[in-house]
Amino acid sequence: MRLEGKNALITGAAQGIGKSVALEMAKEGANVAIADLNIESAQETALEVSASGVKSIAIKLDVSKQDDVRAAFGAFTGELGALDILVNNAGITRDTILLRMKEEDWDAVLNINLKGAFLCSKEAIKIMARQRSGKIISISSVVAFMGNPGQANYSASKAGLIGLTKTIAKEYAGRGIRANAVAPGFIRTAMTDILNDEVKNEMKKAIPLGQFGTPEDVANAIIFLASKEGDYITGQVIHVNGGMYM
Numbered sequence: 631m632r633l634e635g636k637n638a639l640i641t642g643a644a645q646g647i648g649k650s651v652a653l654e655m656a657k658e659g660a661n662v663a664i665a666d667l668n669i670e671s672a673q674e675t676a677l678e679v680s681a682s683g684v685k686s687i688a689i690k691l692d693v694s695k696q697d698d699v700r701a702a703f704g705a706f707t708g709e710l711g712a713l714d715i716l717v718n719n720a721g722i723t724r725d726t727i728l729l730r731m732k733e734e735d736w737d738a739v740l741n742i743n744l745k746g747a748f749l750c751s752k753e754a755i756k757i758m759a760r761q762r763s764g765k766i767i768s769i770s771s772v773v774a775f776m777g778n779p780g781q782a783n784y785s786a787s788k789a790g791l792i793g794l795t796k797t798i799a800k801e802y803a804g805r806g807i808r809a810n811a812v813a814p815g816f817i818r819t820a821m822t823d824i825l826n827d828e829v830k831n832e833m834k835k836a837i838p839l840g841q842f843g844t845p846e847d848v849a850n851a852i853i854f855l856a857s858k859e860g861d862y863i864t865g866q867v868i869h870v871n872g873g874m875y876m
């Protein structure tokens with residue numbers, strides 16, 4: 631029980647990596663808020679998570695809207711009190727090569743993936759600074775480090791998260807707040823299911839361990855950072871990619 635009694639808010643946690651993080655954190659004893667666009671699926675996930683015997687609540691949240699974010703953090707503290715862990719997980723893709731990329735494709739991805747993490751981190755830091763403790767973990771990506779054809783918007787947003795993470799780590803270390811990022815490689819979720827087999831086979835060839843990752847692989851790294859074992863780590867990136875980038 632590495633997270634016993636801790637309270638966590640995970641954005642985009644109704645499915646995929648975020649859901650897996652929620653389930654694994656609950657097994658470690660944390661109370662978890664499932665904050666997602668789709669309140670019905672967030673409620674279903676919260677019900678599943680609470681089977682571990684912890685408190686789990688669903689919160690409707692669009693991370694790209696400041697008013698939504700403020701309301702969500704208000705609802706969180708109203709229900710659970712302290713905020714020990716924020717996972718900035720909500721993310722989208724709008725893939726196409728740069729010359730075909732529309733301004734709205736760029737804005738949508740940057741607004742959710744990067745601005746969303748800024749808005750959520752800001753609300754979290756207000757609470758965590760008063761507590762003089764807290765952990766912020768943002769989900770970046772291997773493409774932040776490698777680039778990827780068709781993902782100028784996504785790669786830029788995920789690289790931006792690294793700068794945001796390191797800056798938060800420096801600005802708020804004195805308040806007991808740790809900020810880190812996890813950079814997954816190719817993980818089997820709805821986000822990657824949409825890619826065709828040809829693309830998937832090419833990607834597999836680029837992974838030394840020869841297989842795609844699972845949401846649990848990412849959750850394990852997040853739980854390590856969130857737990858006491860990760861207390862002396864801040865401003866870092868943990869790569870979970872089967873050796874795809876090293």
Ligand code: NAP
Nearest residue numbers: 642646647667668692693719720721771814816817819821
């Ligand atoms: P996913 O299955 O598509 O889940 C993303 C979740 O975020 C969905 O529940 C989605 O809700 C929610 N979401 C989207 N926009 C939102 C918003 N504006 N506000 C709140 N929630 C929102 O994706 P995933 O594969 O689990 O990815 C999770 C994170 O890991 C993302 O940041 C992604 O970029 C990152 N990542 C994934 C991989 C991979 O290979 N899968 C690799 C590297 C990094 P709806 O379904 O209702 O839209």
